[in-house]
Amino acid sequence: MSDDGPGARRESPRTPAENAELALLLEVSATPKPGNVDRGHDLSDLRFEHFLAGAVGSGEGLRRAESGAPVGVAFERAVRGMRTQEGGNTQFGCLLLLVPLVRAAAAGDPTASGVTDVVESTTVADAADFYRSFEHVDVAVSDPPEDFDALDVRRGSDAIPTLRERGLTLFDVMAASDGDGNAAEWTGGFSRTFTAAEDILADDGPVLDRISRAFVRLLAEQEDTLVRTKHGPDVAADVVRRAAEARGDPEAVAELADAFVAEGINPGTTADVVCAATFVALERGVSV
Amino acid sequence: MSDDGPGARRESPRTPAENAELALLLEVSATPKPGNVDRGHDLSDLRFEHFLAGAVGSGEGLRRAESGAPVGVAFERAVRGMRTQEGGNTQFGCLLLLVPLVRAAAAGDPTASGVTDVVESTTVADAADFYRSFEHVDVAVSDPPEDFDALDVRRGSDAIPTLRERGLTLFDVMAASDGDGNAAEWTGGFSRTFTAAEDILADDGPVLDRISRAFVRLLAEQEDTLVRTKHGPDVAADVVRRAAEARGDPEAVAELADAFVAEGINPGTTADVVCAATFVALERGVSV
Incomplete structure (x- = not known):
């Protein structure tokens, strides 16, 4: 566990699947994470x-990803297991980012290039399992582009024949999901994920505080997909502005957390990215 | 998921190992749990x-218990995995209760008689693995009786030859642990565990609130082993009295939580029992 100089990483004492599960738990525990459920906040339902x-x-799904199961199989299993509680959709977006990251980590390469290899290798079968996953849970999404109507994710398994007909892989589906923050991670080398992971690693103090600060930084830098889907572009832009103003002032961030919960503003996509970043930071040896 | 009348139980949507892991998470999250780490309180380290x-x-250890591994093997693996964090001993006592309960649940009989069958069937090898587990972690224990000095758990693996010489099973070791709350569960049909589980099932509202109330009830009814070990019998008796006074008054319980943390009073054995009770309640279908 010694630090052998710049670039040296401590090894994680946990497997990739364990780090992914722990990332889900640390993400929801880090507080304040304005607008999201955290150690100090519940939403109504x-x-x-x-x-x-x-x-x-x-x-179980994360362990399957670690064992090399196809991304779609592991993701569908993870979502099905996630849904064994009464709250509804808790971590669909987190899992969409974590599953390929676990695959990459298990293959010894939890880097931008490693995870890009994983997502670019997805198949039509992975896309079909992704659509099946929507049958387990209600996910808030915006309308797809016109020529993608038959592939609206809300169609679930009914979209599978069209996927097969057009030969679309899960990567192709993500590439067609314009303006979705998680899809942008898939097609852009998980760039915000890896940047936020380095922020968490470079920060000081308990890991939950580091995650909270990384969340506010992400929120202040880019519009949240879920906020834009639910409340429109004006509110999404306003959230970025308010996060940027509060950032760095713990009291202001705490006030923002209470305000967003009261206003029903829930930046869930930003939580997905900080969860994925937490996983990468754990793989790179951040101390818990 | 219908209730078919008195005695009918909803089935759990989770496996026994999953319920055990969730019980560990719900236990630490339920707040207030006076003197313990919870959603609203940290201790200094x-x-x-x-x-x-x-x-x-x-x-991983809990899944091995579910698959039928010997109690000692599963427990040692669970403790080793538990120790992959910087805080030290977090859940040793919880796991000592959970492992036989998971075994019993996996065998289809998570009842007093089912778990008694499991603990009474433990072997000298299970006892040896139990002693090995103390090498992973510092556990606060009191001095053993004089004729048990060679079997002080703090000796770790060095005690194993004596265990073998005397032919002591893990159940025998527990039966000799006078005054230890967890050992009393092992040798007494897990009676406080099952009673608290029924309290949680019969209570109303979110599960975390139910667990908090069950904790205070347990604390008000019997001295906590860890408090007595660290602070002596007078403080242990005082904790019972103060818990009984606060019980039922949420504000008084919240004040007690802050007071115990400030005074360094940490009723960890009561937390172990409520964790085990939470597992049983999950197996019996309490809703999350």
């Missing part, structure tokens, strides 16, 4: 314990 | 995130 149960239920 | 990592690390 979505409570802390739903995320705990969601993380435990995701474990 | 023992923080919430240490328990999250401890729960995830315990998973």
Whole structure:
């Protein structure tokens, strides 16, 4: 566990699947994370314990990803397990980022190039399993482009014949998901994920505080997909502005957390990215 | 998931190992749990995130228990995994209760008689693995009786030849641990565990609130082993009295939580029992 100089990484004492499950738990625990469920905040119908149960239920799918199961198979299993609680969709987006990252880590390469290899290798079968996953859970999404209507994810398994007809892989589906923050990670080398992971590693103090600060930094830098989907572009832009103003002032961030919960503003996509970043930071040896 | 009348139980959507891991997470999250780490309290060197990592690390040992591994093997593996965090001993006592309960649940009989069958069937090899587990972690224990000095758990593996010489099973070791709350569960049909589980099932509202109330009830009814070991019998008796006074008054319980943390009073054995009770309640279908 010694630090052998710049670039040296401590090894994680946990497997990739364990780090992914722990990332889900640390993400929901880090507080304040304005607008999201965290150690200090519940939403009206979505409570802390739903995320705990969601993380435990995701474990089997994450272990399958670690063992080399196809991304779609592992993801569908993780989502199905996540859904064994009464809160509804807790960690769908987190899992969409974590599953390929676990695959890359298990292959010894949890880097931008390693995870890009994983997502670019996805198949039509992975895309079909992704669509099947929507049958387990209600995910807030915006309308797809017109020529993608038959592939609206809300169609679930009914979209599978069209996927096969057009030969679309899961990577192709992500590439067509314009303006979705998680899809942008898939097609852009998980760039915000890796940047936020380095921020967490470079920061000081308890890991939950580091994750909270990384969350606010991400929120202040780019519009949140879920906020834009639910509240429109003006509110999404306003959230970025308010996060940028509060950033660095713990009291202001705490006030923002209470305000966003009261206003029903839930930047869930930013939580997905900080969860994925936490996984990468754990793989790179951040101390817990 | 219908209730078919008195005695009918909803089935758990999770496996026994998943319920055990979730019980570890719900236990540490339930607040207030006076004197313990919970969603609202950290201790100085023992923080919430240490328990999250401890729960995830315990998973592999709990899954081995579910698959029928010997109690000692599963327990040693769970403790070793639990220890992959910087906080030290987080859930040793919880795991000592959970491992036989998971075995009993996996065999289809998570009842007093089912778990008694499991603990009474333990062997000298299980006892040896139990002693090995103390090498992973510092556990606060009191001095053993004089004729048990060679079997002080703090000797770790060095005690194994004596165990073998005397032919002591893990159940025998527990039966000789006078005054230890967890050993009393092992040798007494897990009676406080099952009673508290029924309390949690019969209670109303979110599961974390139910666990908090069950904790205070347990604390008000019997001296906590860890408090007595660290602070002596007078403080242990005082804790019972103060818990009984506060019980039922949420504000008084919240004040007690802050007071115990400030006074360094940490009723960890009561937390172990409520964790085991949470597992049983999950197996019996309490909703999360």
